[in-house]
Amino acid sequence: MSADSKSHFWSTDTLAVLVALLAALLVRVGILQTIPW
């Protein structure tokens, strides 16, 4: 993992964390309410 986390900011790791945090925020504020599985 994270071999790809080179010095540039927009690595896959950083993007994945930002997207996941954004999704968590959307769930928290109720924009994403129920996610079926």
Added chain:
Amino acid sequence: MASSSISNPAPNFVSRTALSTKPIVELLPGIVLLAVVGYGGKFIEHSIAAYGKAHHLVLPNIEYVLWAILIGLAISNTVGVPAIFRTGVATYEFWLKAGIVLLGARFLLGDISRLGGLSLALIAIELVLALSFMTYLGRAFHLKPKLISLLAIGSSICGVSAIIAAQGAIDADEEDSSYAIAAILALGAISLFVFPVIGHALHLSDRAYGIWAGLAVDNTAEATAAGALYSDAAGKVAVLAKTCRNATIGFIVLGYAIYWASKGKAAVVENKAAFLWRKFPKFILGFLLISLLATVGFFTKPQILALGNLSRWAFLLTFAGVGLRTNLRELSKQGARPFIVGAVGEVAIALITLGLVYGADHLYHL
């Protein structure tokens, strides 16, 4: 997926170019393919269960994880993955990391410190034994010294990414990296089918099996899939154990970089702290942050359920990617000796870690 380039990453046809440098339009076809293959797996599992129920038949329950991987394997090994899809399929690693971060919501920090602490203790033992054994085996088979280092790092820590991280640090040949990656990927694919069978035969608990899969399966995507194939709970634990293992990557690669630099065969590491930070998997911090938020009650129970389901969807795309990027023909071209060393080493590591987990299970009742 970044700037580290390997001219021939063997079965991994996916070039490891930075996700962010690709326009969304270029990524979309492959992402849609991941979704179709992944959902196809889920659809088949559901259809078989519904058919069995409607006709009062007891049919074997084959998890969507396996179906998604099998569909992906069938595509990549028959018609192949057309070029238009490849860039998007490469995002499977992004979905894996996003899924792991979101999975943090299903762990309280107390669970992480308990299971993670135990995992780290077992990982420390596994690392020493795996690195020593792989080095001994590589020498016995007269492999090139840097290929031995790459195989040892790949099989003891973190599969493909660890090999790529180490390649630059120890100035290894790209050809050696390709050999090591091919061996690790082939063995990862085999472990997907073998581990659940052994786990069920030994009646391992979800936790014990999850820790074993996290300790013994090298690539994070395969470790996640091997865990999920056993059960949802085992998949969760496998991700935690594997994430702990990933956290050690910087230290091990740094150790090898210093070793090869002392022999004058790699660049000297000037700033060790910066080196460690650069190699540290940043998504682990995201995983811990979400877990912290869940622990302090930032999310309600239904919200945690929603985040857990989002994580499952992200993993679904990952599992499709595991099948789609595995080309068995390409794997077989990579030469027998690295594969034999990898295979013997992996079997030994799987047995050692199984023994460790068995012992820990008896002592701590996992």
